[in-house]
Amino acid sequence: MSGLMGYIRLEMIRTVRDGGYVIFGIAMPVVMYLVFTNLGLAPGDRHYAAVFTMVSMAAYGALGGAFNNGTGIAEDRAAGWLRQLRLTPLTPAQVVTGKVVTGVAGVVPSIAAVLLTGALVNHVTLAPGQWLSIVGLLWAGTIPFSLLGLGNGYRLTGQTAAMANVATLLSLSIIGGLWVPTTGFPGWLRAISGWTPSNSYASLSWHIAFGEAPTLREVAILCGWLVAFGLYAVYGYRRAARTA
Amino acid sequence: MDSNAVSLTSVTKNFGPVRAVDGLTLAIPRGRTVALLGPNGAGKSTTIGMLLGLVPPDSGHVSLFGHDPERAVRLGEVGAMPQEGGLIPRVTVGELLSFVGGTYAAPLPLGQVLALAQIADLPDRRVDKLSGGQAQRVRFAMALIGDPELIVLDEPTAALDVEARREFWAGMRGLASKGKTILFSTHYLDEADEQADRVVVINRGRVVADGTSAEIKRVVALTTVSVTAGGEVAWLGRLPGVRRLEVRGDRVRLRSSDPDATVMALAEAGAVRNLEVTPADLEDAFVALTAKETV
Numbered sequence: 001m002s003g004l005m006g007y008i009r010l011e012m013i014r015t016v017r018d019g020g021y022v023i024f025g026i027a028m029p030v031v032m033y034l035v036f037t038n039l040g041l042a043p044g045d046r047h048y049a050a051v052f053t054m055v056s057m058a059a060y061g062a063l064g065g066a067f068n069n070g071t072g073i074a075e076d077r078a079a080g081w082l083r084q085l086r087l088t089p090l091t092p093a094q095v096v097t098g099k100v101v102t103g104v105a106g107v108v109p110s111i112a113a114v115l116l117t118g119a120l121v122n123h124v125t126l127a128p129g130q131w132l133s134i135v136g137l138l139w140a141g142t143i144p145f146s147l148l149g150l151g152n153g154y155r156l157t158g159q160t161a162a163m164a165n166v167a168t169l170l171s172l173s174i175i176g177g178l179w180v181p182t183t184g185f186p187g188w189l190r191a192i193s194g195w196t197p198s199n200s201y202a203s204l205s206w207h208i209a210f211g212e213a214p215t216l217r218e219v220a221i222l223c224g225w226l227v228a229f230g231l232y233a234v235y236g237y238r239r240a241a242r243t244a
Numbered sequence: 245m246d247s248n249a250v251s252l253t254s255v256t257k258n259f260g261p262v263r264a265v266d267g268l269t270l271a272i273p274r275g276r277t278v279a280l281l282g283p284n285g286a287g288k289s290t291t292i293g294m295l296l297g298l299v300p301p302d303s304g305h306v307s308l309f310g311h312d313p314e315r316a317v318r319l320g321e322v323g324a325m326p327q328e329g330g331l332i333p334r335v336t337v338g339e340l341l342s343f344v345g346g347t348y349a350a351p352l353p354l355g356q357v358l359a360l361a362q363i364a365d366l367p368d369r370r371v372d373k374l375s376g377g378q379a380q381r382v383r384f385a386m387a388l389i390g391d392p393e394l395i396v397l398d399e400p401t402a403a404l405d406v407e408a409r410r411e412f413w414a415g416m417r418g419l420a421s422k423g424k425t426i427l428f429s430t431h432y433l434d435e436a437d438e439q440a441d442r443v444v445v446i447n448r449g450r451v452v453a454d455g456t457s458a459e460i461k462r463v464v465a466l467t468t469v470s471v472t473a474g475g476e477v478a479w480l481g482r483l484p485g486v487r488r489l490e491v492r493g494d495r496v497r498l499r500s501s502d503p504d505a506t507v508m509a510l511a512e513a514g515a516v517r518n519l520e521v522t523p524a525d526l527e528d529a530f531v532a533l534t535a536k537e538t539v
């Protein structure tokens with residue numbers, strides 16, 4: 001058991017010292033949030049913009065953290081670290097658990113940083129229940145994206161995996177309406193956006209933030225992608241295990 | 245309890261058309277230090293990979309201390325250093341080693357391992373900022389920190405300078421004297437000769453010689469018997485024990501598998517002039533062994 005805790009600790013240390021994580025996962029979303037809301041680039045009145053963009057950017061940051069974790073797997077494999085782990089008494093289940101725990105914990109600072117900025121700088125006020133629901137949904141909703149990132153990490157080599165994950169992060173963020181709201185999109189793009197996992201993911205929390213109930217359609221779409229990305233991650237892992 | 249630390253029985257591994265390991269059988273009793281010696285591509289790393297449960301054999305059986313490799317690794321009976329890799333960025337040497345130690349039930353104290361691997365001055369250094377030789381020592385320390393019964397090292401001294409190599413072997417002898425079983429691969433013949441109780445020479449995936457270095461030399465290496473001779477010398481090549489004849493000016497070099505008999509025959513023929521007998525070295529044995537296979 002102490003082995004698993006030690007592994008989680010080690011992976012956390014590595015994450016915190018990772019410039020890519022700090023920039024893409026924490027600093028950039030906070031900066032973008034402040035820029036969008038204070039330069040009048042966000043939609044609606046100031047309060048609406050502060051709330052809407054807070055959710056967008058927290059979602060964007062969380063996705064950044066989730067994909068970064070997947071990129072780390074590819075680097076680990078290239079460095080022979082996965083093999084080194086197999087030479088310790090840790091079981092494969094412990095290794096995977098450790099990586100998932102680190103990934104799941106790693107998105108918390110991203111979400112917290114943007115929400116805190118919203119509350120403290122942009123004076124967003126929500127009911128405690130709303131805050132809790134948003135944190136919970138933004139947190140749990142990263143699982144499909146973590147799986148997609150892991151799938152890329154297992155399937156691709158170091159550099160390629162990093163590129164693939166950044167490209168996926170950016171396209172999902174943009175098409176999903178995290179950077180610019182989909183209301184400004186042409187009709188066809190808005191239709192596509194409605195089917196993306198990123199738009200469904202953020203929509204759940206947008207609804208909560210404006211006192212509405214999330215729709216079943218969003219939950220169903222996100223769950224569909226969860227299954228698809230889960231299969232992809234398993235496929236990637238099998239391939240990686242064969243060629244390692 | 246199984247008295248063998250390592251037991252490989254007829255293991256074979258193909259990579260596509262390449263037969264990396266070909267029906268290899270090897271048993272290492274507990275407490276021995278064994279060198280795996282062979283040229284590039286001989287199958288040393290593949291053999292070690294199968295022994296550690298990293299590479300599944302196509303056929304044959306592997307057991308460590310009487311159970312399968314994965315289980316032996318889980319039980320902390322094995323510590324290993326692969327030929328390359330295993331270091332990750334953004335952690336310090338101390339953090340990395342503490343983590344690895346923490347996965348074992350009864351690890352050695354960090355300070356002891358740092359001293360053993362000669363990296364006592366490096367615990368706070370980032371792993372990605374190490375020189376090649378320092379990195380190698382950290383990888384070595386990872387293999388030792390769990391205090392395993394079996395230590396497997398794939399080319400442990402490849403990146404070390406002469407001084408570091410000497411200290412490294414001093415440390416290994418200390419571990420061997422505590423009853424640890426050590427298996428290492430190397431290209432360095434002198435190292436196999438000096439450090440191992442037993443040398444297993446492999447080539448093209450097969451064991452081509454197995455014994456103490458003295459035994460291997462005796463079996464395959466040819467002693468050189470040189471004399472000065474003039475005129476017709478072909479008859480010297482037919483003397484007992486002589487396998488090969490080389491003429492350099494007026495010197496004749498006889499490669500002999502039985503130097504006593506050769507010298508005796510030279511004396512009877514009255515041909516002993518400026519006699520010189522040079523014993524075989526392991527290098528010759530190694531070349532003889534591996535060359536035989538490649539023709």
Ligand SMILES: Nc1ncnc2c1ncn2[C@@H]1O[C@H](COP(=O)(O)OP(=O)(O)OP(=O)(O)O)[C@@H](O)[C@H]1O
Nearest residue numbers: 259262263264282283284285286287288289290291
């Ligand atoms: N993953 C792999 N895929 C394909 N071929 C491989 C693989 N690993 C090893 N081989 C081949 O198997 C043979 C044995 O390789 P191995 O790495 O075991 O040799 P070695 O004795 O360790 O050599 P070296 O001294 O160069 O480290 C070589 O011909 C090598 O090219």
Ligand SMILES: [Mg+2]
Nearest residue numbers: 288289290327
């Ligand atoms: Mg090798």
